[in-house]
Amino acid sequence: MTEPADMTQRLLHSAWRFPLVAASLVVLATVAVLAVIGLVPAAQGLASIFALSVSLYRAGTMIKGLLHGRWGIDLLAVVAICSTVAVGEYLASLIVVLMLTGGEALEQFAQGRATKELRALLDRSPRNAHRERSGLPVEDILVDAVVPGDVLLVRPSELVPVDGTLLSDVGIFDESALTGESLPAERTKGQLLLSGSINGADAVRMKATATAAHSQYSQIVALVQEAAASRAPTVRLADKYAVPFTLVALVLAGAAWFFSQDPGRFAEVLVVATPCPLLIAAPVAFLAGTSRAAHAGIIIKNAGTLEQLSRVKTAVFDKTGTLTQGNPSLAGIRVASASDLSEDALLQLAASAEQYSTHVLAASVISEARARGLALVPATSASEHATNGVTADCGNHHIVVGKPAYVGSLVSGFDMTTLPGGHLGIYIGVDGRFAGTLIMSDPLRPNAKDTLTELRRLGVVETMLLTGDAATTAQHIAVEAGISNVMAECLPADKVTAVAALPLRPVMMVGDGVNDAPVLAAADVGIAMGAKGATAASESADVVIMVDDLSKAAVAVGIGQRTLRIARTSIWTGILLSLGLMVLASLGMIPAVAGALLQELVDLATILNALRALGPGRSAASVGSTAVHAVSTVPAHHRVQSGGRGPGWE
Numbered sequence: 322m323t324e325p326a327d328m329t330q331r332l333l334h335s336a337w338r339f340p341l342v343a344a345s346l347v348v349l350a351t352v353a354v355l356a357v358i359g360l361v362p363a364a365q366g367l368a369s370i371f372a373l374s375v376s377l378y379r380a381g382t383m384i385k386g387l388l389h390g391r392w393g394i395d396l397l398a399v400v401a402i403c404s405t406v407a408v409g410e411y412l413a414s415l416i417v418v419l420m421l422t423g424g425e426a427l428e429q430f431a432q433g434r435a436t437k438e439l440r441a442l443l444d445r446s447p448r449n450a451h452r453e454r455s456g457l458p459v460e461d462i463l464v465d466a467v468v469p470g471d472v473l474l475v476r477p478s479e480l481v482p483v484d485g486t487l488l489s490d491v492g493i494f495d496e497s498a499l500t501g502e503s504l505p506a507e508r509t510k511g512q513l514l515l516s517g518s519i520n521g522a523d524a525v526r527m528k529a530t531a532t533a534a535h536s537q538y539s540q541i542v543a544l545v546q547e548a549a550a551s552r553a554p555t556v557r558l559a560d561k562y563a564v565p566f567t568l569v570a571l572v573l574a575g576a577a578w579f580f581s582q583d584p585g586r587f588a589e590v591l592v593v594a595t596p597c598p599l600l601i602a603a604p605v606a607f608l609a610g611t612s613r614a615a616h617a618g619i620i621i622k623n624a625g626t627l628e629q630l631s632r633v634k635t636a637v638f639d640k641t642g643t644l645t646q647g648n649p650s651l652a653g654i655r656v657a658s659a660s661d662l663s664e665d666a667l668l669q670l671a672a673s674a675e676q677y678s679t680h681v682l683a684a685s686v687i688s689e690a691r692a693r694g695l696a697l698v699p700a701t702s703a704s705e706h707a708t709n710g711v712t713a714d715c716g717n718h719h720i721v722v723g724k725p726a727y728v729g730s731l732v733s734g735f736d737m738t739t740l741p742g743g744h745l746g747i748y749i750g751v752d753g754r755f756a757g758t759l760i761m762s763d764p765l766r767p768n769a770k771d772t773l774t775e776l777r778r779l780g781v782v783e784t785m786l787l788t789g790d791a792a793t794t795a796q797h798i799a800v801e802a803g804i805s806n807v808m809a810e811c812l813p814a815d816k817v818t819a820v821a822a823l824p825l826r827p828v829m830m831v832g833d834g835v836n837d838a839p840v841l842a843a844a845d846v847g848i849a850m851g852a853k854g855a856t857a858a859s860e861s862a863d864v865v866i867m868v869d870d871l872s873k874a875a876v877a878v879g880i881g882q883r884t885l886r887i888a889r890t891s892i893w894t895g896i897l898l899s900l901g902l903m904v905l906a907s908l909g910m911i912p913a914v915a916g917a918l919l920q921e922l923v924d925l926a927t928i929l930n931a932l933r934a935l936g937p938g939r940s941a942a943s944v945g946s947t948a949v950h951a952v953s954t955v956p957a958h959h960r961v962q963s964g965g966r967g968p969g970w971e
Contacts, residue, residue, distance in 0.1 A: 341375065341422040349415050368411035375418045376402040397567050401591035405913055408585045413592055413913035420921055447516055447538060450482035451475070453526070464533045471529045475520045483516045484536040485527040493521030566896060570594035570903060577907035586909060592916040593902035602891035602931040609934035610884030618868040619877050626863040629846045630881025634825040636773075636781045636874070637840075639832035640788035640795060641682075641763060643850055643871065644802055647833070649682055649763040651689040652744055656757040659734050667757045669695040671749050674713035674720040677703035682747060682761060683711075710748075721750035725791075728755070745794050765801045768872045773803050775875040779882060783825050787816045787840070816840040831874050848874050887934045895927040 348371045355364035376399045398421045405414035447464045451474040454460070459474055464482045467473065472488065475481055481494070493505045496518040505521065508514060514527055517538030533539055574590035607624040614621050621627060638644050654664040662670070672690035675683035676697055690697065703713035710723015712731075721731050725748050729735035732750030738758040740746050747759040766772075773784055785806040786799045795809035808819050817840050820828055827845035830837075841847030841862045849862035850869065866873040902919055905911050911919065 339422070342419070344371075345375075345415065345419045345422050349419065352411070352415060365409065365411045368415050369406045372402050372406055372411070372414040372418050375422065379421065397570055397591060397594050400571070401588065401594065404584075404588035404591055408588050408913075410585065410588055410913040413588070413917050416914060416917035416921075417592055420917060420924070447480045447482040447533065467529050467533060469529050469531060473527050473529060474524060475527060476524045477520060477522050479520050481514050481516050481518045481520065481527070483529045483533050484531040485514050485529045487512050487514055487525060487527050489523075489525040489527075492523065492525040495519040495521070562892060562896065566594075566899075569900070573903050573907055581909065583909075585913070586907065589906040589909070589911060589913045589916055590903050592913050593906050593911065593920045594899055602895060602927045603888045605928060606884055606888035606891055606931040606934045609932055610880055610887075613884075613935055613937070614877060614880050617873065617876055617880070618866065618870070619873050619880070620865045620867060621877070622863050622865070626846060627881045627884050629827050630829070630864070630878050631885040633779075633781055633827050633829045633846060633878055633881075635783040635785065635823050635828045636776050637785045637787055637820060637823070637828060637830045637844065638802075638804070639830075639837050640786060640790055640798055642833040643831055644765060644769050644786065644798055645763040646766055647763065647869075649685045649745070649761040651685070651759060652741075652762040653760040654757065655738055655760065657734065657736060657755050659754065660751070660756045662751065662756055665693060665695060667749060667751075668693065668759065669698070670715060670718060670720050670751060670756075671722050671747065671759060673698040673700065673715040674703065674711055674722045676700070677713055678705050678711045678722075685761065686747065686759065718751050719753070722747060724748065732756075740791070740793065745790055765798055766871050768870070769802045772872045772875050775872070776878060779875065779878050781829075781878070783823070785819075785823070787811055787819055787830075813837075813839045817843045820844050829874070829878070831871070848877065884934045887931060891927045891931040894930060895923060898923045898926070 348367065352364045352368045355361070355367065380399050398417060401417050402414050402421075405411070405417065450462055450464050450467050450471075451459050452462050452467070453472045453474055467483050473482060473485065487508050487510055490510050492508050492514075494508060494514065496506050496515060506518075513530075515538070516531075516533070516536035570591060574587045574594070577590050578584055578587040607627055610627050611621050611624060614627075621630075641647055641649075651668075654668060656662055656664060656667055660667070668686070668690050672687045672695065675686045677700060687697070698715040698718075700713040700715045703711065705711045706723070706727065709727035710721065712719070712721050714720075721728050725735070725737055725746070728748040728750050729737075732753055732755045735748075735750075735755040738746050738748075738760070740760060745761050745763065747761060749756045749758065776784070783806065784804045785808065786795055786802070786804045787808050788795045789811050790809055792807075792809040795807050799805070799807045808815075811819065816837075820830060820840055820843050829846040829848060830840050830844035831848045831850070832841055833850035837849070841849060846864065847862035848864040848866060850866050850871070864877055866877075899920070902911060902916065902923070906916050
């Protein structure tokens with residue numbers, strides 16, 4: 322298609338989308354031609370009829386808005402149009418009409434710019450997959466037809482269609498759309514692949530572990546759509562500014578008319594008193610902030626959360642998988658003196674029982690056993706007891722694994738193990754007797770301390786560690802991170818009670834496990850480490866961090882503060898500039914036509930200011946130069962749920 326033809330098509334498309342704007346431009350051009358050729362009465366008549374028709378239409382939409390509890394500034398625009406027509410300022414009336422109808426087009430343009438990152442997510446959603454079946458050629462299917470267990474081929478530069486595990490030996494993937502991390506991620510056989518990531522230069526094979534609807538990318542898209550549809554308190558507050566602003570404008574216009582005895586003065590004041598920023602700037606700023614967060618791998622579910630984030634005074638953290646790396650390693654095995662089991666035998670039995678647990682530590686125990694070449698014994702029966710542990714009948718043994726109080730209540734000869742600082746214990750009973758302890762080490766994240774420092778710089782006054790782990794382990798991690806307030810050995814209900822009792826609000830809670838879901842929902846702002854956290858935690862949270870990077874919690878607070886600051890600045894800039902112009906107009910210093918043009922510049926300035934929320938500003942993104950950016954390698958069946966077991970397990 323030639324360039325002129327392409328331009329014509331775009332103009333026709335714009336005219337179809339915004340018919341009132343197109344009609345206003347046509348009428349304005351026609352009126353200008355009539356005035357130039359000397360047909361001034363015809364020009365004035367056409368302009369007046371069109372302007373009054375638009376004002377009548379806007380009056381109808383204004384009444385509908387009032388019936389739904391939405392205050393706006395349409396009243397000022399309608400009165401301004403009518404008054405300019407009444408005093409013969411027909412060109413000014415057309416400019417006001419153009420400003421009013423063009424406000425919708427300007428808002429859609431600004432919102433489109435603000436939601437660029439969000440729309441990019443929707444535009445690149447996986448749509449197709451290549452399924453392999455034994456003895457059959459590779460078939461192309463819709464991504465919605467993929468079921469867990471399907472073996473899929475992902476060709477070079479293609480999107481990973483669903484969540485799954487890598488069957489090939491190695492693969493390189495671009496996960497920037499999911500995590501905000503620009504560097505390619507290397508995955509090896511058995512590791513998790515996230516839908517929406519882009520394969521590298523080599524074709525790879527994978528096994529699906531979820532349907533498209535339940536995969537990571539679809540969940541991100543759903544969260545983004547929810548966020549884009551929400552309205553922040555500041556956005557609603559901007560609507561309320563319209564009421565006093567309208568009254569001030571009408572009083573000032575009336576006073577100007579009264580003292581000057583010139584009805585044209587009334588029209589001149591109202592022409593500069595129709596600021597679109599009150600309706601557009603705040604929503605655009607919040608959409609821009611949400612988009613900025615999405616680009617950084619932070620999904621903020623609703624615009625109101627941005628305002629809450631900006632005012633956070635207390636930050637509360639879970640321990641395992643949040644402050645710590647969440648990949649515990651075996652530091653030692655202590656066999657009970659009364660047990661005749663070897664260290665390997667004790668680890669083998671514990672790992673056999675842990676096959677039936679959803680806790681994050683279970684994956685570590687199983688991994689250690691397999692690393693030693695120990696075969697796992699299948700269970701004839703198994704049961705997990707939430708917040709406590711798991712019991713299983715494996716081979717000829719009845720095994721109990723869990724926290725000390727739970728195991729101690731079910732076996733004889735229990736002996737509480739003295740643990741080194743920062744370590745946690747997994748207690749094991751075999752055939753009714755205490756058999757020993759697995760000592761696990763889960764070190765502090767490298768960037769945890771820097772993240773806490775950044776939060777304090779952002780105005781977070783109080784920090785707290787809430788964990789179901791033993792007090793000695795919790796205290797050790799808290800001291801390393803720089804947290805003074807610690808509450809250990811908590812059940813999920815205890816965490817909710819503790820957060821509710823905190824005096825400095827709003828409270829932000831950061832966690833990742835199933836046992837964190839209640840407290841994430843109870844906090845003023847719940848932040849889930851969604852890269853490897855539980856689905857339940859992500860659903861309960863207000864913010865989901867899609868990359869395994871604790872520093873993103875500080876980045877989210879920084880984005881919230883900057884977005885709110887820009888939104889309020891945009892609102893007040895529009896108000897103050899309009900008030901200044903109204904004062905000048907009341908003194909007869911701004912003609913109606915010039916005032917209408919100046920008001921357009923005010924609108925443009927405030928909208929451009931609102932779009933600054935798209936930029937990084939002073940970001941906390943650099944917190945912790947050694948931040949872990951790669952998505953966790955915990956196998957998918959252990960990643961989906963990670964239910965806490967209380968003391969000794971959190």
